[in-house]
Amino acid sequence: MDLGLKDRVYVVTGATRGLGNAAARELVADGAKVIITGRDAETAAEAASELGANAVGVGADNADPEAPARLIAAAREHFGGFDGVLVSVGGPAPGFAADNTDEQWEAAFESVFLGAVRLARAAAAELDAGGVIGFVLSASVHEPIPGLTISNGLRPGLAGFAKSLSDELGPRGIRVVGLLPARIDTDRVRELDGLSADPEATRAAHESRIPLRRYGTSEEFGRTAAFLMSPAASYLTGIMVPVDGGARHGF
Numbered sequence: 001m002d003l004g005l006k007d008r009v010y011v012v013t014g015a016t017r018g019l020g021n022a023a024a025r026e027l028v029a030d031g032a033k034v035i036i037t038g039r040d041a042e043t044a045a046e047a048a049s050e051l052g053a054n055a056v057g058v059g060a061d062n063a064d065p066e067a068p069a070r071l072i073a074a075a076r077e078h079f080g081g082f083d084g085v086l087v088s089v090g091g092p093a094p095g096f097a098a099d100n101t102d103e104q105w106e107a108a109f110e111s112v113f114l115g116a117v118r119l120a121r122a123a124a125a126e127l128d129a130g131g132v133i134g135f136v137l138s139a140s141v142h143e144p145i146p147g148l149t150i151s152n153g154l155r156p157g158l159a160g161f162a163k164s165l166s167d168e169l170g171p172r173g174i175r176v177v178g179l180l181p182a183r184i185d186t187d188r189v190r191e192l193d194g195l196s197a198d199p200e201a202t203r204a205a206h207e208s209r210i211p212l213r214r215y216g217t218s219e220e221f222g223r224t225a226a227f228l229m230s231p232a233a234s235y236l237t238g239i240m241v242p243v244d245g246g247a248r249h250g251f
Contacts, residue, residue: 009076014088016057019186025222092108096147112154129172177237178239179225
């Protein structure tokens, strides 16, 4: 299936590893050009070099108010256009309500929430019809995840912002979509699930609660992201797509 991604230009944040990197990898594989970001410029450049000539790495922190304008300018400078942004950021500090500090909440708000809002606003001002704004969120949008209280507090609010934005931008032909990953086999999920301590027993316990009886792969997540960001999904907006092997019950 041709997703229509050839020569389209996207900014993908938090893309030096994990889910952001998986999405960038699939976008490039289908013909898109990407600006990928990470907090460290050298690491971002190295990650981009692995993707080839259609990727450029830029050091940027989602919490930096100047980052959105700089990233959109980089897309235009290197690839001559700007068709959308996929906002991905590392998960906030784990912990329970009694444990997380004000400093952890503030840092997560600046990066996970306000940083994403700024990127989306800047993109909305620059995009034409056919543009797309995507958010990598979490299954915590629908159901709190024990031990991830900050994520449980911020992700649903960002999903609400995304839905509001989709209503506002829809008449201009700009789409807004979200992805809700659950147990995708990444370093962060392995750490949170304790797979390093007793991997076989722990994995089996988690997989028994997933209808497909396995963790998802980064490649599967990346392909879903690439589709949602592509012209092939041109009539999809205002939606949150669970990428969870069927773990969420209900519609």
